[in-house]
Amino acid sequence: MTRDAVLDAVRSALAGVVVPPLPHVPASTVASDRELLAARFAREARAVGTVVHEVAAPTAAIEIVAGILGALPAPPRVVTWATPLACALATAAVAVVAGAALRVVDDGADAKGAVGSIDSAAADVGVTEADYLVADSGTLVLRAAGRARGVSLLPPVHVAIVTRDRLRVDLGTALADLRASGAHDSCVTLVTGPSRTADIEKKLVVGVHGPCALHVVLLDRAEA
Amino acid sequence: MAAPAPDDFRARAAAAAGNVALHRKLDTASLRFLDKRAQVFAALPDAEARRDRARAVKAHAIASLDTLLPELEQRFTANGGVVHWARDGAEACAIVRDIAMRAGVQLVVKGKSMVSEEIALNAALAAVGIEAVETDLGEYIVQLAGEPPSHIITPAIHLSQDDVADLFARRLGEPRHATAEALTAAARRILRAKFRAAGMGVTGVNFASAESGTLVVVENEGNGRMALTLPRIHVALMGIEKLVARDEDLAPMLELLPRSATGQTLTSYVSFVTGPRRTGELDGPDEVHLVVLDNGRTRLLADPVMREALYCLRCGACLNACPVYRRIGGHAYGYAYSGPIGAVIAPALLGIERVADLPYASTLCGACRDVCPVRIDIPHLLLEWRARIAAAVPRAWGERLLVHTWRRICASPPLYHAAAAAMRAAASVVARVPALAALLPPLAAWRRGRELPTFPARSFHRRWREQRRASASDDA
Numbered sequence: 069m070t071r072d073a074v075l076d077a078v079r080s081a082l083a084g085v086v087v088p089p090l091p092h093v094p095a096s097t098v099a100s101d102r103e104l105l106a107a108r109f110a111r112e113a114r115a116v117g118t119v120v121h122e123v124a125a126p127t128a129a130i131e132i133v134a135g136i137l138g139a140l141p142a143p144p145r146v147v148t149w150a151t152p153l154a155c156a157l158a159t160a161a162v163a164v165v166a167g168a169a170l171r172v173v174d175d176g177a178d179a180k181g182a183v184g185s186i187d188s189a190a191a192d193v194g195v196t197e198a199d200y201l202v203a204d205s206g207t208l209v210l211r212a213a214g215r216a217r218g219v220s221l222l223p224p225v226h227v228a229i230v231t232r233d234r235l236r237v238d239l240g241t242a243l244a245d246l247r248a249s250g251a252h253d254s255c256v257t258l259v260t261g262p263s264r265t266a267d268i269e270k271k272l273v274v275g276v277h278g279p280c281a282l283h284v285v286l287l288d289r290a291e292a
Numbered sequence: 293m294a295a296p297a298p299d300d301f302r303a304r305a306a307a308a309a310g311n312v313a314l315h316r317k318l319d320t321a322s323l324r325f326l327d328k329r330a331q332v333f334a335a336l337p338d339a340e341a342r343r344d345r346a347r348a349v350k351a352h353a354i355a356s357l358d359t360l361l362p363e364l365e366q367r368f369t370a371n372g373g374v375v376h377w378a379r380d381g382a383e384a385c386a387i388v389r390d391i392a393m394r395a396g397v398q399l400v401v402k403g404k405s406m407v408s409e410e411i412a413l414n415a416a417l418a419a420v421g422i423e424a425v426e427t428d429l430g431e432y433i434v435q436l437a438g439e440p441p442s443h444i445i446t447p448a449i450h451l452s453q454d455d456v457a458d459l460f461a462r463r464l465g466e467p468r469h470a471t472a473e474a475l476t477a478a479a480r481r482i483l484r485a486k487f488r489a490a491g492m493g494v495t496g497v498n499f500a501s502a503e504s505g506t507l508v509v510v511e512n513e514g515n516g517r518m519a520l521t522l523p524r525i526h527v528a529l530m531g532i533e534k535l536v537a538r539d540e541d542l543a544p545m546l547e548l549l550p551r552s553a554t555g556q557t558l559t560s561y562v563s564f565v566t567g568p569r570r571t572g573e574l575d576g577p578d579e580v581h582l583v584v585l586d587n588g589r590t591r592l593l594a595d596p597v598m599r600e601a602l603y604c605l606r607c608g609a610c611l612n613a614c615p616v617y618r619r620i621g622g623h624a625y626g627y628a629y630s631g632p633i634g635a636v637i638a639p640a641l642l643g644i645e646r647v648a649d650l651p652y653a654s655t656l657c658g659a660c661r662d663v664c665p666v667r668i669d670i671p672h673l674l675l676e677w678r679a680r681i682a683a684a685v686p687r688a689w690g691e692r693l694l695v696h697t698w699r700r701i702c703a704s705p706p707l708y709h710a711a712a713a714a715m716r717a718a719a720s721v722v723a724r725v726p727a728l729a730a731l732l733p734p735l736a737a738w739r740r741g742r743e744l745p746t747f748p749a750r751s752f753h754r755r756w757r758e759q760r761r762a763s764a765s766d767d768a
Contacts, residue, residue, distance in 0.1 A: 071377040074586045079358045081594035087355040091348035093540050205558040216574035217521050221514055240543035254570050258562035263514040267430035269453045270321045271472040276429055277480060278514025
């Protein structure tokens with residue numbers, strides 16, 4: 069058995085080796101005041117090219133999303149997660165943009181490449197909802213349960229909606245909270261800015277394989 | 293796309309050392325990386341304590357691999373994944389090939405994986421008619437060029453924008469003189485079709501948590517996400533050293549890897565994969581396979597001195613910092629892992645007799661150790677390899693006499709001063725009559741590719757004494 073051969077080699081290599089203790093990973097000591105966290109998130113996210121829109125109420129968020137859709141060169145085809153906030157905002161925004169079309173991704177059609185009305189790969193905009201925001205690095209944490217990962221990956225524009233209560237100070241805190249929530253997804257994705265590369269002469273180019281633009285709509289509260 | 297034989301290091305290094313255009317490209321990229329790295333580390337609170345902690349996380353994990361590997365296997369299998377074990381590269385390639393053939397896969401899309409370069413997976417798949425397409429832009433470029441990558445993080449570091457534009461024009465019919473933006477857009481368009489058509493995605497693994505059986509894939513372009521999301525089968529390739537014990541160890545490692553590698557706070561994308569698509573999830577692969585590879589790593593593990601080389605995060609910072617790497621580039625090393633860390637692990641993974649020159653490809657300046665996020669003492673390990681090589685090979689009596697004499701001279705200040713004065717006198721004679729150098733074969737060999745320095749008239753020691761005396765009389 070190859071398995072046993074590898075493990076036997078590991079065991080004999082480690083015979084008599086003393087295991088050093090695990091280090092204590094300290095929890096962040098930074099105060100988690102919402103205002104400070106929001107400001108820090110916005111600063112870090114903008115530094116990597118994310119467009120951050122801070123809005124007080126859902127009505128303002130609809131205007132922001134409609135503005136993003138309306139600024140595109142052609143009436144956009146929009147796909148959105150079926151999560152309540154993303155779905156409600158995308159629906160309201162698409163309704164006020166002439167010619168815009170919407171598909172709520174609530175089944176596995178994307179995965180099979182078969183398409184309902186709009187496939188994520190053909191869509192211009194994907195709307196999602198972040199489970200957490202990491203202030204330290206300007207990062208979105210996206211779960212997979214009940215959602216299609218392709219919505220945040222395939223369209224050239226990604227719009228993520230999130231309320232301020234999802235802000236966490238650092239990655240360790242966000243991941244610990246995610247584990248504590250009992251999440252057991254096949255994939256959790258961290259998104260920090262648009263897709264980027266510097267593989268040619270270290271020149272920064274955005275939009276390699278993933279979205280060329282990332283918008284975060286940061287809501288004070290979900291209810292009007 | 294077989295890597296060149298590591299055995300010809302001297303010839304390749306000598307050729308690259310004369311390639312000024314290569315030096316310019318390497319300097320541009322490496323120094324920019326180092327500069328950004330320095331900035332983000334300066335802005336990171338308690339950066340030094342975080343490096344200590346990251347090292348401790350890896351030290352614990354490497355010493356516990358005998359329990360952590362079965363734990364990872366158990367958790368990953370419970371999550372619906374399949375774990376495969378490979379003693380060497382050939383076994384790992386056969387595992388991937390068999391998974392692909394069983395599923396009738398004809399096209400494989402690959403995220404960036406240095407392990408796949410190490411085991412030459414693309415060639416193994418091509419041998420059975422399966423096309424493997426690199427999708428990281430830099431990897432795609434070197435694949436089109438028919439070359440191996442020359443840097444752990446920036447595979448096409450040795451090519452200029454014009455080089456890439458010429459390559460895309462020749463191989464893909466893209467317009468000549470294209471900008472980096474246009475070249476990237478072309479790759480996006482071509483590879484998007486490949487992602488949708490591929491039956492299998494292959495990625496590497498940056499970290500794996502034994503506690504939950506989570507694989508972490510770090511990247512910037514989104515090609516890794518594509519490869520582990522769109523195809524029906526995802527195969528992750530992992531060396532045994534990628535493990536950490538706990539989920540809470542992942543964030544501290546993720547805080548250091550992108551900062552060290554590219555000077556980013558975090559990369560654009562990090563995927564935490566625990567297995568195949570679950571009920572209620574709307575996309576993702578139906579099958580996820582993890583291939584756990586030894587391929588010589590247990591030789592490092594069994595070696596009490598070299599073991600710490602397994603702490604390496606493959607961030608590439610030591611390549612950027614290395615004055616030798618910046619003059620010879622990654623191809624000279626002839627192996628997937630180049631630079632200082634490559635010179636440490638290649639002898640263990642390939643056999644010291646094949647790469648006996650690599651541990652000497654260093655000035656031992658210590659820059660690699662200074663930038664290593666987990667503080668691997670690379671110069672010490674290189675010296676250890678040199679000592680082992682020296683002990684294994686009987687040296688000529690002349691060399692032994694030379695080293696013995698050198699040691700005696702250096703241990704005695706009067707002898708040292710006398711020898712230095714004699715050297716200075718001899719050098720000034722040789723400088724005036726260069727033909728004399730040809731009479732001494734060792735000196736002639738040394739002078740190939742080197743300029744004999746002009747020695748100043750007065751030695752440092754003498755100037756030091758004179759200055760001290762002068763300042764003492766000023767004070768008085």
